[in-house]
Amino acid sequence: MPKSQAVFGSWRQGGFHSAVTLLRGQALPSLATAATACFALVANVLVLLLAHGLHDTPITSAAFLPTATTMPLSQSRAGQQMPCSSKVCRNLFGPVDHNQLQNDFQNLLRQQLEEAQDRWNFNFETDTPLEGRFEWERVFVDQQLHSLSKANSSESRSCSLAHKVPSKDHLGQASSEMPQQDSEACTASSPQRLKRRQTTVKDFYNSKRRIVPDKPKL
Amino acid sequence: MELLCCEVDPMRRALPDPNLLYDDRVLHNLLTIEERYLPQCSYFKCVQKDIQPFMRRMVATWMLEVCEEQKCEEEVFPLAMNYLDRFLAVVPTRKCHLQLLGAVCMFLASKLKETIPLTAEKLCIYTDNSIKPQELLEWELVVLGRLKWNLAAITPHDFIEHILRKLPLPKDKLLLIRKHAQTFIALCATDFNFAMYPPSMIATGSVGAAICGLQLDDGESSLSGDSLTELLAKITNTDVDCLKACQEQIESVLVSNLRQVRQQQQQSNPSKMVDELDQASTPTDVRDINL
Numbered sequence: 001m002p003k004s005q006a007v008f009g010s011w012r013q014g015g016f017h018s019a020v021t022l023l024r025g026q027a028l029p030s031l032a033t034a035a036t037a038c039f040a041l042v043a044n045v046l047v048l049l050l051a052h053g054l055h056d057t058p059i060t061s062a063a064f065l066p067t068a069t070t071m072p073l074s075q076s077r078a079g080q081q082m083p084c085s086s087k088v089c090r091n092l093f094g095p096v097d098h099n100q101l102q103n104d105f106q107n108l109l110r111q112q113l114e115e116a117q118d119r120w121n122f123n124f125e126t127d128t129p130l131e132g133r134f135e136w137e138r139v140f141v142d143q144q145l146h147s148l149s150k151a152n153s154s155e156s157r158s159c160s161l162a163h164k165v166p167s168k169d170h171l172g173q174a175s176s177e178m179p180q181q182d183s184e185a186c187t188a189s190s191p192q193r194l195k196r197r198q199t200t201v202k203d204f205y206n207s208k209r210r211i212v213p214d215k216p217k218l
Numbered sequence: 219m220e221l222l223c224c225e226v227d228p229m230r231r232a233l234p235d236p237n238l239l240y241d242d243r244v245l246h247n248l249l250t251i252e253e254r255y256l257p258q259c260s261y262f263k264c265v266q267k268d269i270q271p272f273m274r275r276m277v278a279t280w281m282l283e284v285c286e287e288q289k290c291e292e293e294v295f296p297l298a299m300n301y302l303d304r305f306l307a308v309v310p311t312r313k314c315h316l317q318l319l320g321a322v323c324m325f326l327a328s329k330l331k332e333t334i335p336l337t338a339e340k341l342c343i344y345t346d347n348s349i350k351p352q353e354l355l356e357w358e359l360v361v362l363g364r365l366k367w368n369l370a371a372i373t374p375h376d377f378i379e380h381i382l383r384k385l386p387l388p389k390d391k392l393l394l395i396r397k398h399a400q401t402f403i404a405l406c407a408t409d410f411n412f413a414m415y416p417p418s419m420i421a422t423g424s425v426g427a428a429i430c431g432l433q434l435d436d437g438e439s440s441l442s443g444d445s446l447t448e449l450l451a452k453i454t455n456t457d458v459d460c461l462k463a464c465q466e467q468i469e470s471v472l473v474s475n476l477r478q479v480r481q482q483q484q485q486s487n488p489s490k491m492v493d494e495l496d497q498a499s500t501p502t503d504v505r506d507i508n509l
Contacts, residue, residue, distance in 0.1 A: 088283045091346040092276050092317045098353070101315060105356050108309065112363040 229333060234379065245380045248372055249455060252417050255300060255371035257307035260414060266306060268313045271410050277302070277320040278408040284324060284336075284344050291331050292400050296373040298327035299407040304371075305364050318349045322357045330369050374403045377421035377454065384453050385425075386441065391434060398428035402468050409471055415464065418454040423464035426450050427472075430465070 117123055121132025129136030238244050262271055278299060285295040301323040311319060321341040328335040338351040378399055402424035406412040412420055426446060434441050451458045
């Protein structure tokens, strides 16, 4: 460790630890002010360090925080051991009621689901469409499409995926064509459509290859 | 010893992209959309019943310490505070759930900004295991929903480079100014008074405070007092008086924090503090603000 850092390190540690012990012994409101005081201390340390010409050393602002000096500067995030003894590990507002937390979570989640249900007129829990401004239609998706899109878990759900179809005022033609195809036609025709697409790509490739040897003859 | 010297920072960083930094359209767009990411209201008055301003400060200080100890990117902390404020502006929250919320916000901000993000387990340990990783993950979903999955919020950091490059600053001081400005931004994020300010104003005020604090106006007249404020105001289209007020507010927050430190030091065991008081009494740059 460079000499200057060692000197600063020990000084910083001393300063901060006493500030933290001070933090711990206080009642809640003053704890907040003491905590900000620690922050100011950090800014102070930062300025001091910089004033001493250390700003050339490649250390992040984190290194200015005194607690960080307990870890080697070069230690990487990935392999870092959990600093369980660290002063930063603390419970701010007393014990957490886990049942209450769970209830609040369920309430908020239900609220969100209801909002989403109103917005899309779709019940996302039961996968069923509801009355509203969107028209929902069941779309049957075949296995080949799934294997192409590399969906890993979708095979079990094939032919049951429901997709949103835009309402008529957005895409009148598209939505009026779709109902004409029954489920059988849908599953039967889509692989063909896929094959045709692939062959057109090949055709293009072949024609290109044909053109290239032609050129020298001309 | 040699081992230490050979070790390099494992984080590979991209170079600053001139296409992003030297194009005024980017700055213009940032200024246009920044208002979208402000909290909807001053929530202590109208939404929260259980949570007081000093509790926000407590959780903010804790979050800053976690970010510093985990060596997070500079933007992670202000971004997490943005999530926290936006969530609290719409959801009445219990005091005892505030730390969990802070952890969730750091979790999200870290995932958005960092190569190696903070893990849920780590964050839970930092709450002294008062919450479980499973709870953190559940609440992540709730917070995301309330923020409408709109996570790429504008922070003051987004403006720093755009402002700095338009100022006639000495090259050797640039790193120092940036560092100070970043510290001021973090300071602002811990203080609720700044929560409703547009990020561009906080960034401009922080750069202004950094330059004034470092007293760089010796040779360059455009970097002193009012002319600096006018120059800064022009860059981010801020009102001169608002900017002046913001910068003064930042400086006074810093001064009051420094004063608190001194008081705390004098009240607590002074024997241990002798060393530090000696160090602290040496004239430093930021102290010069306290004129």
